[in-house]
Amino acid sequence: MSNKPESELLQSLQSENQRLSGLVVSLAELLRNIARHPHQDRRDAGYAERFLLDGEECFRLARSAGLTKEIGQGLAAAGHAFLAKAVEIETVLARERREQ
16 A cells, blocks of 8 residues: 555656756746847837747746745746836837837
């Protein structure tokens, strides 16, 4: 009987490991995209949209179960920063449209 709980525990740990590996891959992909396509000083709607999507991805990852509090908070902070940059770009674009 002791083998069944051990095998269930092993299966649970393997499942959790796979889930966490998926999260790491998602985060690595997000960071790679950010590094490949830096958004600084880009002022068009496409970049604002990219910031919005990156922010949403950070929030999605931050809500993932099993993360430490610090990692979740860091991802949420990054998400807020991305959204703030998207709003900043959209504000500049709206101002430029009004001035034309």
